[in-house]
Amino acid sequence: MGRPRREVDFLGGIVVEAQVAPGLEPNARILRSTTVVGVRRAGKVALGSDGQATMGTTVMKHNAQKVRSLYDGKLLAGFAGATADAFTLFERYEEKLQQYGGNITRSAVELAKDWRTDRYLRRLEALLAVAAPERLLLISGTGDVIEPDDDIVAIGSGGPYALAAARALMSTHDEMSARDVVEKSLSIAADICIYTNHNRTILELE
Numbered sequence: 001m002g003r004p005r006r007e008v009d010f011l012g013g014i015v016v017e018a019q020v021a022p023g024l025e026p027n028a029r030i031l032r033s034t035t036v037v038g039v040r041r042a043g044k045v046a047l048g049s050d051g052q053a054t055m056g057t058t059v060m061k062h063n064a065q066k067v068r069s070l071y072d073g074k075l076l077a078g079f080a081g082a083t084a085d086a087f088t089l090f091e092r093y094e095e096k097l098q099q100y101g102g103n104i105t106r107s108a109v110e111l112a113k114d115w116r117t118d119r120y121l122r123r124l125e126a127l128l129a130v131a132a133p134e135r136l137l138l139i140s141g142t143g144d145v146i147e148p149d150d151d152i153v154a155i156g157s158g159g160p161y162a163l164a165a166a167r168a169l170m171s172t173h174d175e176m177s178a179r180d181v182v183e184k185s186l187s188i189a190a191d192i193c194i195y196t197n198h199n200r201t202i203l204e205l206e
Contacts (some may be wrong), residue, residue: 033195034066035158036078037185038131039166039178040151044206047131047176047187049077051199055118060120063199071097073134075104080156081126089115089126104130108137108145116143117122124198126169154185160187160192179204 014048033054038047047064052059067078071094079086092114096107108130115121120142136153138146152170154163165188169181176184182202190196 004023005120011193013091031158033157033193034064035154035156035162035189035193035196036066036080036129037154037162037182037187037189038078038129039132039170040080040136041073041086041170041176041178041179041181042203043133044178045076045131045133045136046182046202046204047078047129048179048182048202049078049156049184050190050196050200052195052197054195059197062197065201067201067203069089069165069203070094071102072132074102074129074205076205078131078155079126080159080178083151085124086126089121089124089128089139092121093128093130094196100167104132104135105147107143110137110201112139112143112145115139115141120194129155130206143159156196158186158189158196161192162189165189 034049036049038045047067047090051063053061053064067076068092070077077090093107093111096110100106124141130137130139136148136151138153145186150167152163152166162185165185166181167186179202183200186200187198190198
């Protein structure tokens, strides 16, 4: 058998390469799509995701877990991309947190450096969203560590819809909590993005 050919895929705002087995059309590969959104408001932070996992044009799972707590429950993290790759990166990020005394920004920068330069890590395909009561971060394999200006982070194929919804809700509904904004934003994204469903997992810290 020949080596799998590589196809360029678009994932949550970055271009990645996805393996395509010989003889398969590009749409038969795993489509790494999802919606993850995080919001900080009134001293609390919430991070949530949908539950759909898709392969090609087939929905394979309805309740996938794409968000989790890290560092003894002191922060939350979610991912868009390959599950195994994301969990490897979560483990590396926790190691950085231990090394740098829980400094989430410094740990994210050091992870991004390793992710970009390490021969093994740079093959991993995922985007990470990290949420803590003091800040939100987006970490990518291109070396980017981005702290949003508006206390909202969103990644995945439904990320733009969730981001737009969260911004609108934050600017017009002062009574909504961080969790409320995340829940409604995910619901709106699920109505628009075919790779996002209405099964939600939402975690919260204060």
